[in-house]
Amino acid sequence: MPVSPADGEDLAREVGRIYQDAEAGLLERLARLLAEGIGLPNWAERKLRALGDLRAAVAQTTEALRRDADGAIRAAIGEAYRRGDRAAVADLMLPEGQRAAALRDLPNAHAVDRLADAAVDEQQPVYRRILRAVPDAYRQIVARVSGGVLLGTQTRRQAAQRALDQLAARGVPGFTDRAGRSWEMASYAEMAVRAATGRAAVQGHTDRLRAMGQRLVIVSDAPLECPLCRPWEGKVLTLDEHHPGPQTLTLPHATRDGETVTVHVAGSLAAARAAGLFHPNCRHSVSAFLPGATTRPQSLPHPGGATYEDTQQQRYYERQIRAWKRRQATAMDDDARRAAGARVRAYQARVRELTRDKGLRRKPQREQIHSAR
Numbered sequence: 001m002p003v004s005p006a007d008g009e010d011l012a013r014e015v016g017r018i019y020q021d022a023e024a025g026l027l028e029r030l031a032r033l034l035a036e037g038i039g040l041p042n043w044a045e046r047k048l049r050a051l052g053d054l055r056a057a058v059a060q061t062t063e064a065l066r067r068d069a070d071g072a073i074r075a076a077i078g079e080a081y082r083r084g085d086r087a088a089v090a091d092l093m094l095p096e097g098q099r100a101a102a103l104r105d106l107p108n109a110h111a112v113d114r115l116a117d118a119a120v121d122e123q124q125p126v127y128r129r130i131l132r133a134v135p136d137a138y139r140q141i142v143a144r145v146s147g148g149v150l151l152g153t154q155t156r157r158q159a160a161q162r163a164l165d166q167l168a169a170r171g172v173p174g175f176t177d178r179a180g181r182s183w184e185m186a187s188y189a190e191m192a193v194r195a196a197t198g199r200a201a202v203q204g205h206t207d208r209l210r211a212m213g214q215r216l217v218i219v220s221d222a223p224l225e226c227p228l229c230r231p232w233e234g235k236v237l238t239l240d241e242h243h244p245g246p247q248t249l250t251l252p253h254a255t256r257d258g259e260t261v262t263v264h265v266a267g268s269l270a271a272a273r274a275a276g277l278f279h280p281n282c283r284h285s286v287s288a289f290l291p292g293a294t295t296r297p298q299s300l301p302h303p304g305g306a307t308y309e310d311t312q313q314q315r316y317y318e319r320q321i322r323a324w325k326r327r328q329a330t331a332m333d334d335d336a337r338r339a340a341g342a343r344v345r346a347y348q349a350r351v352r353e354l355t356r357d358k359g360l361r362r363k364p365q366r367e368q369i370h371s372a373r
């Protein structure tokens with residue numbers, strides 16, 4: 001059974017949902033707090049007095065989020081590692097007795113803890129960012145709406161809604177990367193956890209293969225191939241990190257005693273990964289390569305004719321759906337809520353059309369934000 005970083009995607013999505021819930025709750029709280037008393041002449045003053053309460057509420061939500069997310073991330077990493085491990089045991093085609101024995105223990109339980117600690121640590125900046133970002137956004141909206149001219153109630157409401165719409169379109173920021181790009185909190189969390197579960201699945205696989213003395217793996221031929229991975233498709237790689245590079249080796253046949261097989265080894269798995277294999281959202285996998293016994297994978301086109309670009313288009317529509325659902329959450333009145341709902345449905349129709357025409361699988365979970373309302 002091959003292992004792929006994509007094997008942990010469903011687990012990461014579950015974790016991402018916890019962040020989406022928290023984000024929707026925070027946005028709704030902001031919208032409610034801003035709408036409250038919006039017709040009163042001393043609205044701005046009242047809003048600034050409520051800032052302390054908002055800070056306390058955000059701190060509480062963030063602490064609950066951290067607790068839930070930590071547990072969910074640890075569970076996801078453990079499960080991804082076990083999936084990789086089981087895939088490796090299946091690859092080795094062991095006799096039943098040995099197979100059962102192998103599955104009793106993890107090949108490297110410390111590795112699971114290390115991976116889980118790292119994944120939990122990676123989320124810490126998100127919580128610090130939320131604690132600052134939500135009260136900041138609130139203060140800015142109050143300042144902008146009340147700034148300078150005296151506005152009537154209706155225009156004040158419109159100005160607040162406009163500001164909330166902008167916030168909803170971007171989402172609550174959770175992380176700024178080295179390029180200075182700001183990530184919406186739930187997208188960042190899911191992306192980071194997806195990378196971590198992917199690493200865990202591959203690690204579980206290689207740890208098991210190593211423990212069983214198996215050194216070679218073969219890269220799959222993915223139907224929706226990502227350009228970065230094309231040079232590695234169907235290549236045999238070694239788990240030996242100090243491998244000198246491409247080499248043709250004469251190796252004992254995996255199942256026939258006394259026979260040898262010539263195998264071209266393209267390099268180490270570590271080097272292939274450093275060169276782009278298993279990049280984020282990669283669809284490729286590796287499985288154990290047993291000289292003479294493993295047949296090379298055949299390149300199969302996607303049955304619906306979909307390309308990698310089509311899958312990226314689907315991701316774009318899914319992001320738009322989530323953004324418009326956030327705008328539903330921050331709607332201050334029914335008109336705004338209805339208008340956002342119409343945009344949600346329009347993008348859903350585009351996803352429906354694309355997935356139907358190209359034979360892609362629709363992923364409803366990716367189109368959700370979970371409203372606390």
Ligand SMILES: [Zn+2]
Binds near residue numbers: 226229278281284
């Ligand atoms: Zn790939």
